[in-house]
Amino acid sequence: MKKHNYSAGPCILPQEVFEKASQAVLNFNNSGLSILEISHRSKDFVAVMEEARTLALELLGLENKGYQALFLQGGASMEFLRIPFNLLKENGKASYLDSGTWASGAIKEAKAFGETVVVASSKEENYNHIPKNFEIPTDADYFHCTSNNTIFGTQIKSLPETNVPVVCDMSSDIFSRQLDFSKFDLIYAGAQKNMGPAGVTLVVVKEELLGKTGRAIPSILDYEKHIKAESMYNTPPVFAVYTSLLTMQWLKNLGGISAIEKINNTKAELLYAEIDRNPLFKGSASIEDRSNMNATFLLNDASHAETFDKMWKEAGISGLPGHRSVGGYRASMYNALPLESVQVLVDVMKELEVTIS
């Protein structure tokens, strides 16, 4: 039976990426060697890393604009630490928007470094919306936000205007929608949603931002050292970088971010229309902040859960339960999820309505 993988991450990637990655584990570039056994300094892998770094900037429209792309290890949680180390001046000030669990984690790490202003928080409302109308201190070293909140199903639709450098955790919506990425000074994203397998993090940073804190930065946390080493300061996660490259190549061939954005909008509109139409369901997040990546929704009557759960499982759907802090359901509709899978879910929701009535 055809699977419809709604996992929140690690998540579905394009089928052709799985096929090429699987083949490379047996025989990479017809070398007779596995991608897992070649030196990261070999000509073939150096070419992979170079293309990955270039293509990430190209997809974001950031080539030749003073940005560098890095593929690092540790997940977004490691960047929570690298960011204040690299950007928060001694006796400086950081500013953060608290829009969800991961934003909150980033704030916690920054607080250990220095003054950290939380400009606004939706925590009291269980992060069901994106805070707005806040002020960013003009003397902050940077402003940090999370563009999409996987757990709560909210997404920033318009960025605040500010003269302060903007740092953004785009882990769960990178490469999914067109933005003016040049308004960001540092973008980072754990790969395991729209970019590749777990085990690598993309960091895109405006180089002129670095080297200004006066801090002694441990080598492995220092973005400048990683840039100088062309993202090979130490052995990179070779397979995860290669598979990320395959995914970025797939996206480029599809027409890039603007092409996938149209598909993502269609998928999200289809599902949210059903959530709003079907009297059995309601959305969890504020309508104006709804995420096009993660749609969170609840049954109005929890007693229908058993029937509904049985139905979507029988339809080949997996990964639909919501995060424990929200409950209900979460349909993660990342780039590689086909429209067909959303239609299957919508059909099950309609079928539930018929079954119940």
Next chain:
Amino acid sequence: MKKHNYSAGPCILPQEVFEKASQAVLNFNNSGLSILEISHRSKDFVAVMEEARTLALELLGLENKGYQALFLQGGASMEFLRIPFNLLKENGKASYLDSGTWASGAIKEAKAFGETVVVASSKEENYNHIPKNFEIPTDADYFHCTSNNTIFGTQIKSLPETNVPVVCDMSSDIFSRQLDFSKFDLIYAGAQKNMGPAGVTLVVVKEELLGKTGRAIPSILDYEKHIKAESMYNTPPVFAVYTSLLTMQWLKNLGGISAIEKINNTKAELLYAEIDRNPLFKGSASIEDRSNMNATFLLNDASHAETFDKMWKEAGISGLPGHRSVGGYRASMYNALPLESVQVLVDVMKELEVTIS
């Protein structure tokens, strides 16, 4: 043509590991889903992580002895930083043995934290031997050493006796030889030699050692937080952990470390015997400290290099050139390299002798 992969790392892994890993990228555990698209919280992957953590301790003979195994990200270079954060007390003292480039890198990171005593160094002799007869300060918080020096081809044969906790970077000889591992308090190893693909690091730590520094430790660097989260503090590098598990299963089925040690000894004896016998070659490292993992050697007459290089390439050998800081050749004979590959190299060395004379 059959390939003989002498790469220093990432390096050869067992062929059956490549085959199983490749299959899992298409269809993991007959789930119809790729290992790359499943949640790290799924039952199937939680089982992988649990078995990997248990098997690592089992192979080292450290079950039920107060140790915990973790699979983290960042490579050994990240542990250079985590170790002082977790073990070096405020106003405490660290002690390090400087036996090579990586040891030196670990020392550099520790120095940023506090008093760091280098008990001995072979740097002046280009690290061609392991320093001996040094004293470890009895008031040190820990003693750090590197069991095998990949670049220089040296290996610690007997550990110093000390009452100070022993921390060891075993990146390039983990699981290759039997030691009394209970003499170590913390062992760490980047996977990409004997354990798996690049992108994951094994850390085995005696739990009672932790929580005693008085330092505020950033969450992602805190071993206690990773232990509490069962090595899933954040999304782990799923594929690298799974492939490491496959490699450890292969080793267990082979008979464990004591079985592979015999094979590794045979391979190393075969090659070093030829290096010592053949008048065209000489070893780079002190004989008593020679590594069974990485044999470094030189041509006595560099003018034969062109002929030799052509011959070993024609024999299907790859990855033989030495590190730029030593020159000559480096034959990395990790667990998965078959004896047959060593015989092919030895035959080429003999053939060179015939050709030259």
